[in-house]
Amino acid sequence: MSEYQYYEFVAVDRPLTAAQQRELRALSTRARITSSSFVNDYQWGDLKGDPREWMQRYFDAFLYLANWGTHRIALRLPAAVLDPGTAAEYCVGESACSWATRSHVIVDLHSEDEDGDEEYEGGGHLAAILPARAELAAGDRRLLYLAWLLCVQGRELDDDEPEPPVPAGLGDLSGPQAALVDFLRLDPDLLAVAAETSKPLKDATPSVASLSRWVKALPESEKDDLVLRLLRGDDAHLRSELLARFQGAAPNEGPGGRRTVGELLAAAGERWLRRQQLAREREAAERERRERAAAAARERHLNALAGRQEQEWQRVATMIETKRPKEYDVAVALLSDLKALAERDGETEAFLRRVRQLRELHARKPSLLDRLDRARLG
Structure with missing residues (x-):
């Protein structure tokens, strides 16, 4: 400096x-x-x-x-x-x-x-x-x-x-x-x-x-x-x-x-501690509010996805066929949503069977498989 x-x-x-x-x-x-x-x-x-x-x-x-x-x-x-x-x-x-x-x-x-x-x-x-x-x-x-x-x-x-x-x-x-x-x-x-x-x-x-x-x-x-x-x-x-x-x-x-000086300093220290505690409480309340809002938004998203699983699986297949990395990313995100919907509705096994079939079909696409692994899909 x-x-x-x-x-x-x-x-x-x-x-x-x-x-x-x-x-x-x-x-x-x-x-x-x-x-x-x-x-x-x-x-x-x-x-x-x-x-x-x-x-x-x-x-x-x-x-x-x-x-x-x-x-x-x-x-x-x-x-x-x-x-x-x-x-x-x-x-x-x-x-x-x-x-x-x-x-x-x-x-x-x-x-x-x-x-x-x-x-x-x-x-x-x-x-x-x-x-x-x-x-x-x-x-x-x-x-x-x-x-x-x-x-x-x-x-x-x-x-x-x-x-x-x-x-x-x-x-x-x-x-x-x-x-x-x-x-x-x-x-x-x-x-x-x-x-x-x-x-x-x-x-x-x-x-x-x-x-x-x-x-x-x-x-x-x-x-x-x-x-x-x-x-x-x-x-x-x-x-x-x-x-x-x-x-x-x-x-x-x-x-x-x-x-006295000592009394003022002690009272100031106590006030600082109270402010820190209130700040932590406000931060925790805000974090909880954001989590509830995110969960509600996620639930609305899954509700909108329900009943359209077959169309979304077809979208996944179409995007993978492009062999473009950005399309792979979108396909993996959509698969993650389908996984969450399956877990919510008790259809996890059916979902995993389709993912295994997908991985076998595209076994020669290491970039796609890497993305699936990182997303814990399969």
Whole structure:
């Protein structure tokens, strides 16, 4: 297998300046660089830069894929909309880590598969996942919980480690979150078990009345400042910042800390076993259905053949006289049907006598006799 690596970086909140684009071009002559992105793939060599540093300096999202099984995605958000401590509460291992700069928080997620990727084109993955960043910025903590589950799946935590607060809606992920789950190859059984204590997302949607009460409680000076920021239009995350603050004041998470890592893994294993058993039962039921259908079709075929045995024996004789292999095959198939009909109707001896006569008549046709032997005729 040839080597393949795919790198994609995206700037969301602010476009790259001309100077920044020149800096990136100096590191890669063949990358596709625009004011909002850097995309390159490698079948030899590697990126001449550190993705971690690039995320701190230039970009808000990063996706990496290699055909030996490595998947990686990183998202950068302003610290005003994602508290570094909140990110650190969920990103607790090698598969999911986070770190903070003076102005931002970066969440970095990894997935490894030793079997590698059969299909490893990287284009399109980041576009499908990127809207999850806006959801996280607006206070939706499901992405962070998925990051924690990734560490659980990687066996990076002690069995007695309690789970963090469980956000609402784990059982009904958004499209971008589902794309992230697929890209990171998160165990569906583990996710399903984790979602059992997650309350429905609609129950966590803030009402107009609760938003109104929260807004009225804000100091007038702060409201003035927020309106001014809105009018200046220089804060891309103002709405997300306010929603995140509201969520912090009225958390929508379900009860946390009730289950441990070991309990989740055990429950996921039991769910996998139940799924396998159900799959085997469904397969057996489907096999039985197909067998019954085949038997019924066979019976209908034999019923249609009954009463026409002499005509069919004559057809067999005619086809054999052609001395063509394909006609031999059709003749043998017809004889097999006549045999089945004879066995059903208790006329096996009569059938065998006619087959012996047939074999004696065509004893100098080895190709035909070979076919008869393989069909157990005579």
